[in-house]
Amino acid sequence: LALAVLLLVGAVALRALRAAHRWRALAGTSTATAEAPLRPAGSGLSPSAAVHHRLPKRIILARHGESLGNRDESVYEHTPDWRVRLSPLGHRQAVDAGRKLRKLVGNDPCVFYVSPYFRARETFANMAMQLSPDQLREYRVEPRLREQDFANLQDRRRMREAKGERARFGRFFYRFPDGESGADVYDRVSTFLETLARDIVSDSLGGDTNAVIVSHGLTVRLFLMRWYHWPVEVFEGTRNPSNGQLLVMERRGDGAGFEL
DSSP: OHHHHHHHHHHHHHHHHHHHHHHHHHHTTOOSSSOOTTOOTTOOOOOOHHHHHHSOSEEEEEEOOOBHHHHOGGGGGTSOGGGOOBOHHHHHHHHHHHHHHHHHHTTOOEEEEEOSSHHHHHHHHHHHTTSOGGGEEEEEEOGGGSOOOOOSSOOHHHHHHHHHHHHHHOTTTOBOTTSOBHHHHHHHHHHHHHHHHHHHHTTSSOTTOEEEEEEOHHHHHHHHHHHHTOOHHHHHTOOOOOTTOEEEEEEOTTSSOEEO
């Protein structure tokens, strides 16, 4: 019995050691101009050719097209944020984003990670229609990529006051009454990166595959902040991308992460 226990413990330890080596190898490839989300400070690990092959060719961040709420904030008084749809202009912006995506990726495959909010899913649908069916390798609705929670149904007067207070306090740490702070969104984006890392380790994003994230302005900025380890001061100096805009992170030729 003692021998069996020792053999079992040894097998578990060996699996854990192998897993640690895989994560360490991946962590060394995740930087671009700053340290990557999985890389320990000062690790100095060199990426291997095998791990380089696992990285997606690009990580493409897309903000949804213009929504009805972007045009008229009174919409949020009677419609839950997650159910706000695209405006006619927003649909056109999403189609244009899809055409730009097709021009960028050519015939390469894409894996989509999409916020569950209606405007993001409509943006994805319009973008996907510009690609050939065999390019759509996978499509996932990912709740952690949702918009910052501002409250439930929103009172415009209270929201104007809160946004004024946020401007004085700072966008990252200010928490909306009954809602989230930017730091809260940062935390859930960090857990999404763990999922993205597992997909990379499993080799489901390697080769010529593009990871396309369809989300919201603040969430996109916080993804970049987390990935590149921007300090809060750098984040505070950024602004949301335009509706339908694509931000492209290109895999570096040396395998040492991505260039924005």
